[in-house]
Amino acid sequence: MSNRNQKHQFQHLETKAIHAGRVGDPSFGSLATPIHQTSTFVFDNVQQGANRFAGEEGGFIYSRLGNPTVMELEQRMAALENTEAAAAFGSGMGAVSATLLANLKKGDHLVASAALYGCSFALINHKFAELGIEASFVDITNSAEIEAAINENTKLIFFETPINPNLVCADLNEISRIAKQHQLLTVIDNTFMSPVLQQPSDYGMDLIIHSATKYLNGHGDVVAGICCGSAEQIEHIKMTTLKDMGAVMSPNDAWLISRGLKTLSVRVERHCDNAEKVAGYLDQHASVKAVYYPGLKHHPANHLVGNQMKRAGGVIAFEVDGAFEDAVRFMNQLKMCHIAVSLGDAETLIQHPASMTHSPYTPEERAAAGISESLIRISVGLEHVDDIIGDLEQALQALRIKAA
Numbered sequence: 001m002s003n004r005n006q007k008h009q010f011q012h013l014e015t016k017a018i019h020a021g022r023v024g025d026p027s028f029g030s031l032a033t034p035i036h037q038t039s040t041f042v043f044d045n046v047q048q049g050a051n052r053f054a055g056e057e058g059g060f061i062y063s064r065l066g067n068p069t070v071m072e073l074e075q076r077m078a079a080l081e082n083t084e085a086a087a088a089f090g091s092g093m094g095a096v097s098a099t100l101l102a103n104l105k106k107g108d109h110l111v112a113s114a115a116l117y118g119c120s121f122a123l124i125n126h127k128f129a130e131l132g133i134e135a136s137f138v139d140i141t142n143s144a145e146i147e148a149a150i151n152e153n154t155k156l157i158f159f160e161t162p163i164n165p166n167l168v169c170a171d172l173n174e175i176s177r178i179a180k181q182h183q184l185l186t187v188i189d190n191t192f193m194s195p196v197l198q199q200p201s202d203y204g205m206d207l208i209i210h211s212a213t214k215y216l217n218g219h220g221d222v223v224a225g226i227c228c229g230s231a232e233q234i235e236h237i238k239m240t241t242l243k244d245m246g247a248v249m250s251p252n253d254a255w256l257i258s259r260g261l262k263t264l265s266v267r268v269e270r271h272c273d274n275a276e277k278v279a280g281y282l283d284q285h286a287s288v289k290a291v292y293y294p295g296l297k298h299h300p301a302n303h304l305v306g307n308q309m310k311r312a313g314g315v316i317a318f319e320v321d322g323a324f325e326d327a328v329r330f331m332n333q334l335k336m337c338h339i340a341v342s343l344g345d346a347e348t349l350i351q352h353p354a355s356m357t358h359s360p361y362t363p364e365e366r367a368a369a370g371i372s373e374s375l376i377r378i379s380v381g382l383e384h385v386d387d388i389i390g391d392l393e394q395a396l397q398a399l400r401i402k403a404a
C-alpha cells in the first residue's frame, strides 16, 4: 500500500481535509478511495486469522472492528482535530453515549452543562441516573458553579460550545484550567463549530465529539458521529463501547463524509459569510425582537470570536416580535428556507424550538431554559445571501401586514 501521503505532514487544515489519512486504492489506483462495502475480511489461512485476532498482525477482521473506508475518515478527522486518533460512529448520539460510558461506571459523577443537545441531556439525566452514574448540571459559563459541583467521584466534564439554541459559549481556557486542577477528563461536543472554526485540543480538551451529520458531511444525507482523542483513549473506546455496544459507521456513510470533508473549509467560511450578513440584517429589523449570534457585538460571547473560535459559525437564533402564533405564521410564510431541524447543510434550515425540539417542555420550562415562544433557529445555508435575506424579508413583511 502506498504511504506517500502518510509520510507527509500536511501543515494546513484546508490541505489535511483533502489529503490526510488517505487510504486510496492500491489495486487500481483510483483517485477516490473505494467504498469497502463488506462485512468481513478473508484470511489467507488459519494462522493469519489467529494472528489478527491476537493483534500480532495488522489487517482487517470484521467491519464492526474496523474497515478501510471508515479508517480513512477516522485518520482524516484526527488530523483535522490535531489528535492522535478518532473513532467513527453510526450517529452523533452513538459517539456521545459510547465516549461517556467508556469513561464512567456506577458510582462515578460527571459535571455537565445544563444547556446540552436534548438527547445528550436525556441520556445523562435519565439513563445514566438508572445506571448509578450521577450528574450535576451547571451553568458552563460560571466557573464557580462548575468548581462547586466537583466532588471526589467526579471523573469528567461534558459540554458544548456554542450551545443550542441561544448560542451561549463556554470559555475553553477556563474549563481547561478547572479540569487540570481537579484532574478531570474533558469531553466537548464541537458539532456547531467544526474543526475549521474551533480546535479544542489546542486548549487541552481530551475528547472531541462531532455529530458528523452536520457540517462535517454537510449535505444532509447521512446520520453519523465521530470522537477524536489520544490513541490510548480512542483504543479504549473502540475496544469497549464501540466494539461491544456496536454503534459503528457504515462504509458508505464514511465515504460520503470523507467526500464532504474535502470542501469543509470552503463551506464553513461561506456559511459564516452568509450568517454574519443574515444576523446583521435581522438585528436591525423592526419585526425582530432579539438576535443571538456570537458574531454580533452585543452577544455575551462576542469576545471569544477571533479567539477560541475563529468565526461565529452558521447558526443564528432570533425572536420575532410577537407570540408563539406569530413565529409559526412567519415560518409558514417562507418560500425557500426549509422548515427542518438539523444544521450545517447547503440548504437554509429553520426550526421553531417551542413547536419542535423543545415542544416536550412546558412554556415555563422553556422560559427557564431561555427559550421564548417566538424563538426561531436558523442554520444559514450556502445559497446566495440575498436570496436567503429576501425570503426572510417577505415572511417578516407578511407578519407585519397581518399584525397591522
Ligand SMILES: *Cc1c(COP(=O)(O)O)cnc(C)c1O
Pocket (backbone or CB within 6 Å): 091, 092, 093, 094, 117, 160, 189, 191, 192, 211, 212, 213, 214, 223, 224, 225
Ligand atoms: C445533532 C447533534 C447531536 C446528535 O447527533 P446525531 O448525529 O443526530 O445523533 C449531538 N450534538 C449536537 C450539538 C448536535 O447538533
